[in-house]
Amino acid sequence: MAKDKTVFFCKECGSEYSKWMGQCPACKAWNSLSEAPKERRKPTAESMGYRRTTPMPLGSITTDEEKRTETGMKELDRVLGGGIVGGSLVLASGDPGIGKSTLLLQMCRNLSAQNLPVLYVSGEESLRQVKLRANRIGEFNDSLLFLADNDMSSVREHISELHPAVVVIDSIQTMVLPELDSLPGSVTQVREITSFLLRMAKEEEITVFIVGHVTKEGSVAGPRMLEHMVDTVLYFEGDTTTPYRILRAVKNRFGSTNEIGVFSMERNGLVEVENPSEHMLAGMPEDEPGSVVTATLEGTRPILVEVQALVCKTTFNLPRRTAAGTDFNRVTLLLAVLEKRLGIGLSGCDVYVNVAGGMRVTEPALDMGIALAVLSGYANRPLPKGTTAFGEIGLIGEVRSVPQALTRVREAAKLGYQCCILPKTDADKIAGQIPKGLKVIGVSNVRDLKRFLSEGQ
Ligand code: TYD
Ligand code: MG
Numbered sequence: 001m002a003k004d005k006t007v008f009f010c011k012e013c014g015s016e017y018s019k020w021m022g023q024c025p026a027c028k029a030w031n032s033l034s035e036a037p038k039e040r041r042k043p044t045a046e047s048m049g050y051r052r053t054t055p056m057p058l059g060s061i062t063t064d065e066e067k068r069t070e071t072g073m074k075e076l077d078r079v080l081g082g083g084i085v086g087g088s089l090v091l092a093s094g095d096p097g098i099g100k101s102t103l104l105l106q107m108c109r110n111l112s113a114q115n116l117p118v119l120y121v122s123g124e125e126s127l128r129q130v131k132l133r134a135n136r137i138g139e140f141n142d143s144l145l146f147l148a149d150n151d152m153s154s155v156r157e158h159i160s161e162l163h164p165a166v167v168v169i170d171s172i173q174t175m176v177l178p179e180l181d182s183l184p185g186s187v188t189q190v191r192e193i194t195s196f197l198l199r200m201a202k203e204e205e206i207t208v209f210i211v212g213h214v215t216k217e218g219s220v221a222g223p224r225m226l227e228h229m230v231d232t233v234l235y236f237e238g239d240t241t242t243p244y245r246i247l248r249a250v251k252n253r254f255g256s257t258n259e260i261g262v263f264s265m266e267r268n269g270l271v272e273v274e275n276p277s278e279h280m281l282a283g284m285p286e287d288e289p290g291s292v293v294t295a296t297l298e299g300t301r302p303i304l305v306e307v308q309a310l311v312c313k314t315t316f317n318l319p320r321r322t323a324a325g326t327d328f329n330r331v332t333l334l335l336a337v338l339e340k341r342l343g344i345g346l347s348g349c350d351v352y353v354n355v356a357g358g359m360r361v362t363e364p365a366l367d368m369g370i371a372l373a374v375l376s377g378y379a380n381r382p383l384p385k386g387t388t389a390f391g392e393i394g395l396i397g398e399v400r401s402v403p404q405a406l407t408r409v410r411e412a413a414k415l416g417y418q419c420c421i422l423p424k425t426d427a428d429k430i431a432g433q434i435p436k437g438l439k440v441i442g443v444s445n446v447r448d449l450k451r452f453l454s455e456g457q
Contacts, residue, residue, distance in 0.1 A: 008033045013187040027187055066254060069165075069207075072110030075263060075272045076103070079234060079247050081255015084111075084166065087205040088254060089198050091172075091226050093212040094236035099245055099265050100211050101125075103236060104168045106137055106269055107209075111166055112144035119164040123150045123174030123184075137269040150184065152177045152193050156200075164206060169197065171211035172226065187225065194229050227251060238265075239325075242358025244279070245270065246298070258299035277304040277415055280357035286385065290377030293388040293417070294369030295408035296361045302404070302411035304388065306356040307366065309373035314350045325355030326370070327362050334370050334393060341397035341446050344378060351377075364392035365402040368421065371446060375453055383453070386418035391426070397446040401425040406433055413438040421452065 008017045011034060013027035023030050068083035077083045080090070092100050101122075108118045122130050127148045134140055145162065149155055152175045159167060169175060173185040175193050182188045194210070201208045212226055227233050231253040238245035247261035262273040273279050281304055285291055290309045295302055307326075314320065323331040331353045339346045353370055355361050368391035376383055390408055392400040402408075405426035412420050413435035420440050427442030434440055443449060 008035055011182050011186075014182075069111065069114070069116070071107045072113065073107060073261075073272060074274070075261030076107060076247065078259045079249050079255075079261045080232065081249075081252055081259075084207050085231075085254045086165075086207055087201050088207050088231040089194075089201045089229070090207070090209045090232040090234060091212050091230040092209055092234045092236060093214050095240075096213055097240060098236050098238060099263070099270055100236055101170055102133065102137070102265070102269055103247070103263070104170065104209055104211065105130075105133060108144050108166065108168060109134075109137060109140055112141055115143055116166060117162060117164040118144045118166045118168075119147060119159065119162055120144065120168045120170070121147045121149060121155050121175075122170050123148075124171055136267065150174055150176055152196070153179070156196070159200065159206070163204070166207045166209070167197075168209045169211065171213055173213055190226065191229075194226055198229055237360075239358040239360075244273070244276075244358045246359070248299075256299075260298045260301060262303075277302070277411060280305045280359060281415070284356070287382045289380045289382045290373055292369045292373040292376065292383060293412075294366055295388055295390045295412055295420075296363055296366055297404055297408065300404075300407075302407050303359070304411060304415060304417075305359055305361060305369075307369040307373045308354045308356055309370070309377040310352040310354075311346070311349050311374060311377035313348060319347060320350040320352070322351075323353045325358070325360050326353065326366060330362070330364075330367070331370060333395075334367055335374065337393060337395060337397055338371060338374060338446060342375075342450055344375075346374070346378065349378065363402075364400075365390045365408075367391060367393040368399065368423075368443075368449070372421070372449055372453070375449060379453060381453060384419065386416070387421065388412045388417045388419070389421035391421070391423040391443070393446060399423045399443050399445060399448070401429070406430045409438065409440065410435055421449070 008020050010024040010027060010029065010032045012029040012032045013024060015024060015026040017033065020033055024032050067086045070077055070083040092104060094100050108120050112118045127146055130146055147158060172190055172193060176184045176189055177192055180188055180192055197208045200206060232249060233251040235248045235250055236245060243264045245263045245265055249257045249259065251257060262276045263270040264273050284306050292307050293304050294307055295304050321332055335346050335351055338344060351374060368389045371393055372389050390402060392402050394400055401423045405422055409420055409430060418439060420438060421443055422440060424442035424444040427440050
Protein backbone atom coordinates (compact mmCIF):
# COMPACT_ATOMS: atom_id res chain seq x y z
CA MET A 1 0.00 0.00 0.00
CA ALA A 2 1.37 3.37 -0.96
CA LYS A 3 2.26 5.56 2.02
CA ASP A 4 0.30 8.70 2.67
CA LYS A 5 2.58 11.63 1.74
CA THR A 6 0.79 14.23 3.90
CA VAL A 7 3.22 16.62 5.53
CA PHE A 8 2.58 18.63 8.67
CA PHE A 9 4.42 21.82 9.43
CA CYS A 10 4.73 23.97 12.51
CA LYS A 11 3.28 27.45 12.09
CA GLU A 12 5.71 28.78 14.67
CA CYS A 13 9.09 27.48 13.61
CA GLY A 14 8.43 25.96 10.18
CA SER A 15 9.67 22.43 11.05
CA GLU A 16 8.12 19.63 9.02
CA TYR A 17 6.82 16.28 10.29
CA SER A 18 5.26 13.23 8.72
CA LYS A 19 2.60 12.91 11.40
CA TRP A 20 0.51 15.26 13.50
CA MET A 21 1.59 15.93 17.09
CA GLY A 22 0.07 18.07 19.83
CA GLN A 23 3.37 19.80 20.54
CA CYS A 24 6.11 20.71 18.10
CA PRO A 25 9.26 18.88 19.26
CA ALA A 26 11.47 21.64 17.85
CA CYS A 27 10.01 24.83 19.33
CA LYS A 28 7.73 23.25 21.97
CA ALA A 29 4.71 25.29 20.79
CA TRP A 30 1.37 23.58 21.43
CA ASN A 31 -1.22 22.96 18.75
CA SER A 32 0.92 24.65 16.14
CA LEU A 33 1.10 21.81 13.60
CA SER A 34 -1.08 21.96 10.55
CA GLU A 35 -1.29 20.12 7.28
CA ALA A 36 0.85 21.72 4.61
CA PRO A 37 -1.27 23.48 2.02
CA LYS A 38 -0.53 22.45 -1.56
CA GLU A 39 1.16 25.70 -2.55
CA ARG A 40 2.80 26.67 0.72
CA ARG A 41 4.17 30.12 0.38
CA LYS A 42 7.87 30.07 1.01
CA PRO A 43 9.91 33.26 0.83
CA THR A 44 11.80 33.32 -2.44
CA ALA A 45 15.34 34.52 -2.89
CA GLU A 46 14.03 37.62 -4.70
CA SER A 47 11.41 38.41 -2.07
CA MET A 48 14.11 38.27 0.61
CA GLY A 49 16.38 40.54 -1.40
CA TYR A 50 19.28 38.08 -1.82
CA ARG A 51 22.07 39.16 -4.10
CA ARG A 52 24.26 36.92 -6.20
CA THR A 53 27.74 36.65 -4.83
CA THR A 54 30.95 35.44 -6.41
CA PRO A 55 33.75 33.51 -4.72
CA MET A 56 37.05 35.41 -4.58
CA PRO A 57 40.59 34.74 -3.34
CA LEU A 58 41.78 36.30 -0.08
CA GLY A 59 44.26 38.43 -2.02
CA SER A 60 41.54 40.47 -3.66
CA ILE A 61 39.64 41.18 -0.45
CA THR A 62 40.41 44.60 0.97
CA THR A 63 40.51 44.96 4.73
CA ASP A 64 40.38 48.64 5.48
CA GLU A 65 40.54 49.41 9.17
CA GLU A 66 36.93 49.14 10.27
CA LYS A 67 35.42 52.58 10.35
CA ARG A 68 34.14 53.61 13.75
CA THR A 69 31.69 56.39 14.40
CA GLU A 70 31.49 57.77 17.90
CA THR A 71 28.01 57.89 19.33
CA GLY A 72 28.60 60.92 21.49
CA MET A 73 28.09 58.75 24.57
CA LYS A 74 31.43 57.61 25.96
CA GLU A 75 29.85 54.85 28.02
CA LEU A 76 28.16 53.36 24.97
CA ASP A 77 31.26 53.74 22.79
CA ARG A 78 33.33 51.93 25.37
CA VAL A 79 30.95 48.95 25.43
CA LEU A 80 30.82 48.83 21.63
CA GLY A 81 34.62 48.75 21.52
CA GLY A 82 35.21 52.39 20.52
CA GLY A 83 32.13 53.48 18.59
CA ILE A 84 29.79 51.90 16.09
CA VAL A 85 31.20 49.87 13.21
CA GLY A 86 29.78 50.46 9.73
CA GLY A 87 27.79 47.47 8.48
CA SER A 88 27.43 45.80 11.86
CA LEU A 89 24.29 44.32 13.38
CA VAL A 90 23.81 45.02 17.08
CA LEU A 91 21.16 43.50 19.31
CA ALA A 92 20.20 45.59 22.34
CA SER A 93 18.19 43.56 24.78
CA GLY A 94 16.93 43.84 28.31
CA ASP A 95 13.78 43.77 30.41
CA PRO A 96 10.83 45.90 29.32
CA GLY A 97 11.02 49.42 30.71
CA ILE A 98 14.74 49.33 31.43
CA GLY A 99 15.51 52.12 28.93
CA LYS A 100 16.46 50.48 25.63
CA SER A 101 14.38 52.85 23.52
CA THR A 102 15.68 55.84 25.45
CA LEU A 103 19.31 54.79 25.01
CA LEU A 104 18.94 54.21 21.28
CA LEU A 105 16.97 57.40 20.78
CA GLN A 106 19.71 59.40 22.47
CA MET A 107 22.31 57.62 20.35
CA CYS A 108 20.34 58.46 17.18
CA ARG A 109 20.09 62.07 18.24
CA ASN A 110 23.87 62.33 18.70
CA LEU A 111 24.56 60.60 15.40
CA SER A 112 22.16 62.82 13.51
CA ALA A 113 23.85 65.83 15.12
CA GLN A 114 26.94 64.73 13.14
CA ASN A 115 24.72 64.98 10.04
CA LEU A 116 24.50 61.23 9.56
CA PRO A 117 21.21 60.07 8.07
CA VAL A 118 19.49 57.92 10.71
CA LEU A 119 16.19 56.03 10.59
CA TYR A 120 14.37 55.01 13.77
CA VAL A 121 11.65 52.43 13.15
CA SER A 122 9.20 51.95 15.98
CA GLY A 123 6.94 48.94 15.78
CA GLU A 124 5.78 49.32 19.37
CA GLU A 125 4.94 52.93 19.81
CA SER A 126 3.11 55.52 17.78
CA LEU A 127 4.97 58.54 16.44
CA ARG A 128 3.25 60.59 19.13
CA GLN A 129 4.67 58.40 21.87
CA VAL A 130 8.11 58.61 20.30
CA LYS A 131 7.79 62.39 20.18
CA LEU A 132 6.79 62.54 23.84
CA ARG A 133 9.91 60.63 24.78
CA ALA A 134 12.03 62.77 22.48
CA ASN A 135 10.66 65.94 24.11
CA ARG A 136 12.15 64.85 27.41
CA ILE A 137 15.53 64.30 25.82
CA GLY A 138 16.06 67.54 23.92
CA GLU A 139 16.38 69.02 20.46
CA PHE A 140 16.51 66.84 17.36
CA ASN A 141 17.55 67.76 13.83
CA ASP A 142 16.09 66.58 10.54
CA SER A 143 18.68 63.98 9.61
CA LEU A 144 16.93 61.69 12.06
CA LEU A 145 13.73 60.28 10.58
CA PHE A 146 11.06 58.30 12.40
CA LEU A 147 8.81 55.61 11.06
CA ALA A 148 6.03 53.84 12.95
CA ASP A 149 5.48 50.61 11.05
CA ASN A 150 5.35 46.87 11.66
CA ASP A 151 5.57 45.77 8.08
CA MET A 152 9.13 44.83 7.32
CA SER A 153 8.60 44.93 3.57
CA SER A 154 7.64 48.59 3.69
CA VAL A 155 10.51 49.31 6.09
CA ARG A 156 12.75 47.59 3.56
CA GLU A 157 11.57 49.92 0.81
CA HIS A 158 12.14 52.99 2.96
CA ILE A 159 15.63 51.86 3.81
CA SER A 160 16.60 51.32 0.18
CA GLU A 161 15.15 54.72 -0.71
CA LEU A 162 16.72 56.71 2.15
CA HIS A 163 19.91 54.71 2.49
CA PRO A 164 20.55 55.75 6.10
CA ALA A 165 23.87 55.18 7.85
CA VAL A 166 22.19 53.81 10.94
CA VAL A 167 18.83 52.07 11.36
CA VAL A 168 17.15 51.22 14.66
CA ILE A 169 14.43 48.57 14.70
CA ASP A 170 12.45 48.86 17.94
CA SER A 171 11.60 46.02 18.45
CA ILE A 172 12.28 42.89 16.44
CA GLN A 173 9.34 41.10 18.11
CA THR A 174 6.84 43.53 16.64
CA MET A 175 7.99 43.36 13.02
CA VAL A 176 6.43 41.10 10.39
CA LEU A 177 7.34 39.96 6.94
CA PRO A 178 3.90 39.49 5.36
CA GLU A 179 5.10 36.75 3.00
CA LEU A 180 5.64 34.44 5.96
CA ASP A 181 2.44 33.04 7.42
CA SER A 182 3.41 33.20 11.09
CA LEU A 183 2.76 35.66 13.88
CA PRO A 184 4.97 38.62 14.82
CA GLY A 185 7.55 37.49 17.35
CA SER A 186 7.45 33.86 16.21
CA VAL A 187 10.74 32.10 15.63
CA THR A 188 10.28 32.09 11.85
CA GLN A 189 9.55 35.82 11.67
CA VAL A 190 12.38 36.82 13.97
CA ARG A 191 14.85 34.57 12.21
CA GLU A 192 13.95 35.71 8.71
CA ILE A 193 13.82 39.41 9.56
CA THR A 194 17.15 39.21 11.34
CA SER A 195 18.82 37.40 8.47
CA PHE A 196 17.43 40.01 6.09
CA LEU A 197 18.78 42.83 8.28
CA LEU A 198 22.11 41.07 8.58
CA ARG A 199 22.48 40.85 4.83
CA MET A 200 21.39 44.42 4.36
CA ALA A 201 23.88 45.62 6.99
CA LYS A 202 26.78 43.81 5.33
CA GLU A 203 25.90 44.59 1.73
CA GLU A 204 24.97 48.22 2.13
CA GLU A 205 27.27 49.16 5.03
CA ILE A 206 24.34 50.20 7.20
CA THR A 207 24.69 49.79 10.94
CA VAL A 208 21.55 48.20 12.31
CA PHE A 209 20.49 48.17 15.95
CA ILE A 210 17.69 45.81 16.88
CA VAL A 211 15.86 45.92 20.15
CA GLY A 212 14.91 42.55 21.57
CA HIS A 213 12.80 41.94 24.64
CA VAL A 214 13.65 39.26 27.13
CA THR A 215 10.74 37.89 29.05
CA LYS A 216 11.07 36.05 32.34
CA GLU A 217 10.19 32.78 30.61
CA GLY A 218 13.01 33.28 28.13
CA SER A 219 10.67 34.67 25.45
CA VAL A 220 8.82 33.00 22.58
CA ALA A 221 11.21 33.87 19.83
CA GLY A 222 13.95 34.34 22.36
CA PRO A 223 16.68 36.79 21.50
CA ARG A 224 18.85 33.82 22.51
CA MET A 225 18.52 32.59 18.96
CA LEU A 226 19.30 36.05 17.66
CA GLU A 227 22.52 36.16 19.63
CA HIS A 228 24.12 33.72 17.21
CA MET A 229 23.19 35.77 14.19
CA VAL A 230 24.24 39.26 15.21
CA ASP A 231 27.73 40.79 15.58
CA THR A 232 27.23 42.37 18.96
CA VAL A 233 24.85 41.67 21.83
CA LEU A 234 24.30 44.36 24.41
CA TYR A 235 22.40 43.76 27.62
CA PHE A 236 20.90 46.70 29.42
CA GLU A 237 20.22 45.83 33.02
CA GLY A 238 19.48 47.34 36.38
CA ASP A 239 16.96 47.47 39.13
CA THR A 240 14.06 49.62 37.95
CA THR A 241 13.58 50.90 41.49
CA THR A 242 16.97 52.64 41.31
CA PRO A 243 18.15 54.98 38.55
CA TYR A 244 21.35 53.03 37.76
CA ARG A 245 21.56 51.06 34.55
CA ILE A 246 24.47 48.97 33.37
CA LEU A 247 25.15 48.24 29.74
CA ARG A 248 27.21 45.14 29.00
CA ALA A 249 28.41 43.52 25.83
CA VAL A 250 27.90 39.78 26.14
CA LYS A 251 29.16 39.19 22.63
CA ASN A 252 31.18 41.55 20.47
CA ARG A 253 32.84 40.68 17.20
CA PHE A 254 34.42 44.14 17.15
CA GLY A 255 35.62 44.57 20.70
CA SER A 256 36.01 43.18 24.17
CA THR A 257 33.11 41.83 26.20
CA ASN A 258 34.69 42.99 29.42
CA GLU A 259 33.62 46.59 29.32
CA ILE A 260 30.55 48.03 30.95
CA GLY A 261 28.82 51.35 30.61
CA VAL A 262 27.07 52.93 33.57
CA PHE A 263 24.10 55.24 33.16
CA SER A 264 21.59 56.87 35.40
CA MET A 265 17.98 57.26 34.25
CA GLU A 266 16.99 60.82 35.00
CA ARG A 267 14.01 62.99 34.10
CA ASN A 268 15.70 64.05 30.88
CA GLY A 269 16.87 60.69 29.69
CA LEU A 270 19.97 58.66 30.43
CA VAL A 271 22.95 60.43 31.91
CA GLU A 272 26.38 58.86 31.71
CA VAL A 273 28.00 58.01 35.02
CA GLU A 274 31.72 58.51 34.62
CA ASN A 275 32.69 57.75 38.16
CA PRO A 276 30.38 54.97 39.32
CA SER A 277 32.09 54.47 42.69
CA GLU A 278 31.19 57.98 43.83
CA HIS A 279 27.56 57.39 42.88
CA MET A 280 27.38 53.99 44.51
CA LEU A 281 28.70 55.37 47.78
CA ALA A 282 26.65 58.56 47.83
CA GLY A 283 24.62 58.82 51.03
CA MET A 284 26.51 56.02 52.74
CA PRO A 285 26.29 56.04 56.54
CA GLU A 286 29.49 56.63 58.48
CA ASP A 287 30.63 54.75 61.56
CA GLU A 288 27.74 52.33 61.50
CA PRO A 289 28.06 48.62 62.24
CA GLY A 290 27.21 46.27 59.38
CA SER A 291 28.42 48.55 56.59
CA VAL A 292 31.56 47.78 54.56
CA VAL A 293 32.91 49.29 51.35
CA THR A 294 34.27 46.72 48.96
CA ALA A 295 36.15 47.05 45.69
CA THR A 296 34.53 45.00 42.94
CA LEU A 297 35.49 44.71 39.32
CA GLU A 298 33.00 45.06 36.49
CA GLY A 299 34.87 43.96 33.42
CA THR A 300 38.08 45.93 33.67
CA ARG A 301 36.52 48.69 35.67
CA PRO A 302 36.84 48.87 39.45
CA ILE A 303 33.74 50.04 41.31
CA LEU A 304 33.46 50.55 45.04
CA VAL A 305 30.15 49.43 46.49
CA GLU A 306 28.74 49.32 49.97
CA VAL A 307 27.75 45.95 51.43
CA GLN A 308 25.31 46.10 54.31
CA ALA A 309 24.37 43.38 56.74
CA LEU A 310 21.67 43.45 59.37
CA VAL A 311 22.13 40.72 61.96
CA CYS A 312 19.51 40.37 64.68
CA LYS A 313 18.41 37.69 67.13
CA THR A 314 15.55 35.57 65.85
CA THR A 315 12.60 34.22 67.79
CA PHE A 316 11.92 31.52 65.21
CA ASN A 317 13.51 28.11 64.86
CA LEU A 318 14.40 28.76 61.28
CA PRO A 319 16.46 31.96 60.95
CA ARG A 320 15.73 34.19 58.01
CA ARG A 321 18.35 34.98 55.39
CA THR A 322 17.97 37.35 52.48
CA ALA A 323 20.41 38.64 49.90
CA ALA A 324 19.68 41.65 47.70
CA GLY A 325 22.09 42.57 44.91
CA THR A 326 24.15 39.42 45.29
CA ASP A 327 23.89 35.63 45.18
CA PHE A 328 21.73 34.18 47.95
CA ASN A 329 23.51 30.81 48.01
CA ARG A 330 26.87 32.49 48.32
CA VAL A 331 25.61 34.45 51.34
CA THR A 332 24.30 31.33 53.12
CA LEU A 333 27.56 29.54 52.40
CA LEU A 334 29.60 32.40 53.87
CA LEU A 335 27.38 32.45 56.96
CA ALA A 336 28.04 28.72 57.41
CA VAL A 337 31.80 29.28 57.01
CA LEU A 338 31.78 32.07 59.62
CA GLU A 339 29.69 30.03 62.05
CA LYS A 340 31.87 26.94 61.73
CA ARG A 341 35.32 28.54 61.56
CA LEU A 342 34.78 31.31 64.10
CA GLY A 343 32.25 29.58 66.33
CA ILE A 344 29.82 32.51 66.30
CA GLY A 345 26.11 31.83 66.81
CA LEU A 346 24.71 32.98 63.48
CA SER A 347 22.17 30.17 63.41
CA GLY A 348 20.28 32.03 66.14
CA CYS A 349 20.17 35.22 64.08
CA ASP A 350 18.28 36.54 61.08
CA VAL A 351 20.75 37.89 58.53
CA TYR A 352 19.85 40.33 55.77
CA VAL A 353 22.55 41.23 53.26
CA ASN A 354 22.25 44.03 50.74
CA VAL A 355 24.53 45.53 48.12
CA ALA A 356 23.48 49.18 48.28
CA GLY A 357 23.14 51.40 45.20
CA GLY A 358 21.20 49.01 42.97
CA MET A 359 24.14 47.12 41.53
CA ARG A 360 24.19 43.36 41.34
CA VAL A 361 27.57 41.90 42.22
CA THR A 362 28.25 38.19 42.03
CA GLU A 363 32.03 38.01 41.80
CA PRO A 364 33.78 36.07 44.60
CA ALA A 365 35.84 39.12 45.60
CA LEU A 366 32.70 40.39 47.32
CA ASP A 367 33.00 37.58 49.92
CA MET A 368 35.27 39.54 52.21
CA GLY A 369 32.88 42.51 52.16
CA ILE A 370 29.94 40.27 53.05
CA ALA A 371 31.87 38.47 55.81
CA LEU A 372 33.12 41.72 57.35
CA ALA A 373 29.67 43.32 57.17
CA VAL A 374 28.13 40.30 58.92
CA LEU A 375 30.85 40.19 61.59
CA SER A 376 30.56 43.92 62.15
CA GLY A 377 26.76 43.69 62.31
CA TYR A 378 26.91 40.73 64.66
CA ALA A 379 29.39 42.38 67.02
CA ASN A 380 27.59 45.71 66.65
CA ARG A 381 30.95 47.36 66.04
CA PRO A 382 31.67 49.59 63.04
CA LEU A 383 34.80 49.21 60.95
CA PRO A 384 37.45 51.91 61.38
CA LYS A 385 36.69 54.93 59.18
CA GLY A 386 38.09 54.86 55.65
CA THR A 387 38.38 51.07 55.42
CA THR A 388 37.66 49.00 52.35
CA ALA A 389 38.02 45.24 51.76
CA PHE A 390 37.97 42.62 49.04
CA GLY A 391 38.87 38.95 48.68
CA GLU A 392 37.42 35.51 48.09
CA ILE A 393 36.68 33.24 51.04
CA GLY A 394 36.93 29.45 50.72
CA LEU A 395 35.07 26.76 52.64
CA ILE A 396 37.98 26.25 55.04
CA GLY A 397 37.82 29.92 55.97
CA GLU A 398 40.90 30.74 53.93
CA VAL A 399 41.12 34.07 52.11
CA ARG A 400 42.06 33.55 48.48
CA SER A 401 43.51 35.90 45.94
CA VAL A 402 41.35 37.72 43.37
CA PRO A 403 42.10 39.16 39.93
CA GLN A 404 43.48 42.69 39.53
CA ALA A 405 44.15 43.51 43.16
CA LEU A 406 46.21 46.57 42.22
CA THR A 407 43.39 48.09 40.14
CA ARG A 408 41.04 47.74 43.11
CA VAL A 409 43.55 49.17 45.57
CA ARG A 410 44.18 52.17 43.30
CA GLU A 411 40.45 52.88 43.05
CA ALA A 412 40.18 52.79 46.84
CA ALA A 413 43.09 55.23 47.15
CA LYS A 414 41.60 57.47 44.48
CA LEU A 415 38.42 57.81 46.50
CA GLY A 416 40.34 58.71 49.64
CA TYR A 417 40.28 55.40 51.54
CA GLN A 418 43.12 55.00 54.01
CA CYS A 419 43.04 51.28 54.70
CA CYS A 420 42.45 48.26 52.51
CA ILE A 421 42.01 44.70 53.72
CA LEU A 422 42.87 42.16 51.04
CA PRO A 423 44.13 38.60 50.59
CA LYS A 424 47.69 38.20 51.91
CA THR A 425 48.86 36.65 48.64
CA ASP A 426 47.65 39.72 46.74
CA ALA A 427 49.17 42.10 49.29
CA ASP A 428 52.55 40.40 48.79
CA LYS A 429 52.18 40.53 45.02
CA ILE A 430 51.52 44.25 44.83
CA ALA A 431 53.93 45.30 47.61
CA GLY A 432 55.96 48.25 46.34
CA GLN A 433 53.20 49.52 44.04
CA ILE A 434 50.75 50.56 46.72
CA PRO A 435 49.57 54.16 46.39
CA LYS A 436 50.88 56.59 49.01
CA GLY A 437 48.70 57.17 52.03
CA LEU A 438 46.99 53.79 51.81
CA LYS A 439 47.65 51.14 54.42
CA VAL A 440 47.14 47.58 53.19
CA ILE A 441 46.41 44.70 55.52
CA GLY A 442 46.92 41.22 54.08
CA VAL A 443 44.74 38.51 55.64
CA SER A 444 44.90 34.78 55.07
CA ASN A 445 41.97 33.49 57.10
CA VAL A 446 38.58 34.63 58.41
CA ARG A 447 40.11 34.52 61.91
CA ASP A 448 42.22 37.53 60.88
CA LEU A 449 39.02 39.41 60.05
CA LYS A 450 37.60 38.79 63.50
CA ARG A 451 40.86 39.93 65.05
CA PHE A 452 40.87 43.04 62.88
CA LEU A 453 37.37 43.94 64.05
CA SER A 454 38.14 43.53 67.71
CA GLU A 455 41.59 45.14 67.63
CA GLY A 456 41.25 47.45 64.65
CA GLN A 457 44.47 46.23 62.95
P1 TYD B 1 12.12 52.97 27.70
O1 TYD B 1 13.30 53.51 26.98
O2 TYD B 1 10.80 53.13 27.08
O3 TYD B 1 12.35 51.43 28.05
P2 TYD B 1 12.34 50.14 27.10
O4 TYD B 1 12.46 50.61 25.70
O5 TYD B 1 13.54 49.34 27.55
O6 TYD B 1 11.10 49.40 27.36
O7 TYD B 1 12.16 53.65 29.14
C1 TYD B 1 11.25 53.30 30.06
C2 TYD B 1 11.34 53.99 31.39
O8 TYD B 1 12.25 55.04 31.48
C3 TYD B 1 9.99 54.56 31.69
O9 TYD B 1 9.54 53.93 32.87
C4 TYD B 1 10.20 55.99 31.89
C5 TYD B 1 11.64 56.15 32.14
N1 TYD B 1 12.20 57.40 31.62
C6 TYD B 1 12.73 58.32 32.49
O10 TYD B 1 12.76 58.11 33.71
N2 TYD B 1 13.27 59.49 31.99
C7 TYD B 1 13.28 59.76 30.66
O11 TYD B 1 13.77 60.83 30.26
C8 TYD B 1 12.71 58.81 29.77
C9 TYD B 1 12.68 59.08 28.30
C10 TYD B 1 12.18 57.64 30.28
MG1 MG C 1 10.99 50.43 24.20
